[in-house]
Each structure stands twice: as structure tokens, then as C-alpha cells.
Amino acid sequence: MTIVTVGAFDDPIQAHIAKGRLLTEGISAYIADEHYIWANWSMSHALGGVKLRVSPDDKNKATSVLGKLYDGSYESYLSEEENEIACANCNGLVFVTFNTWRAKLSQIAVYLCFGFIIRLRNGKKKCKECGGVFKNDA
Numbered sequence: 001m002t003i004v005t006v007g008a009f010d011d012p013i014q015a016h017i018a019k020g021r022l023l024t025e026g027i028s029a030y031i032a033d034e035h036y037i038w039a040n041w042s043m044s045h046a047l048g049g050v051k052l053r054v055s056p057d058d059k060n061k062a063t064s065v066l067g068k069l070y071d072g073s074y075e076s077y078l079s080e081e082e083n084e085i086a087c088a089n090c091n092g093l094v095f096v097t098f099n100t101w102r103a104k105l106s107q108i109a110v111y112l113c114f115g116f117i118i119r120l121r122n123g124k125k126k127c128k129e130c131g132g133v134f135k136n137d138a
Helices: 012-024 034-039 041-047 056-071 075-082 101-114
Strands: 004-009 029-032 050-054 095-098 124-127 133-135
Touching: 004 012, 004 056, 012 029, 012 034, 012 050, 012 056, 034 041, 050 056
Parallel strands: none
Antiparallel strands: 004 050, 029 050, 095 124, 124 133
8 A cells, every 4th residue: 555645744743633634534644753753853854754644545635635724724613613602791702711819729728738739620701892700611
């Protein structure tokens, strides 16, 4: 079986993101030289980076999908999902997320007593347009 390289990346994580997009589009993709790069980052340029490979039949379709990925064409899907929450007062979509002082105090207490840090959930959101504060239920 022959395969062709459709992309090369300095970072294995970027290669996996691109591979995920290709798999979502129904294109079988393979990653080459990933473990060499994880083991020794300085070898990335010498090896030509982490290579994303597909079958020759899927090369044109994969190139098209990767072009859309690099252009940001898929970002509209993300913005549709992110903007599901709107301010109850003004229907604004721009928020600042913050934690209450009680949550921060409990985080400090757990660290002092047990020696580890707990992750705080984002408790409240503040609308940048009207200043309204509401609880984050997501």
C-alpha cells in the first residue's frame, strides 16, 4: 500500500488535530515520525516534521480539507456552539467568567490542609455589555 504526505507539522498535537479533521471528513489518515519528535523536539526540522499521510486516492480531498482548516473555514462551527448562552438582560454574547471569593478561599484552604490544588468551576458570568451577573449553569 502506498501513501502520500499531505502535511508536515512541527508539533505532533497540530498533526493530530489535522488528522482528526480528516477522519471526520471520512478520509483515512496516518501520522509518521510522531514518536521521534516527542522523544527529541530538536529533531523535528531534521526529519521534516511530523508527517500526515493519506492514500493517493484521497490526496486531493485531503488537501482541500486541510486548506479549509488552515483558512479557518471550520471556525464558524465553533462559534455557533459557543454562543448558545446569552445574557438574560440584554441578550449579549460577550462574557467575563469569574469565581466568587468563597470559592477561591476554599481552594486556598484545601491547598493548605491537603497540599493539592482543586480546580474551580466557573461559578458566575458577567455580561460585558450590560454588566449583569448570572450563574453559569453549563
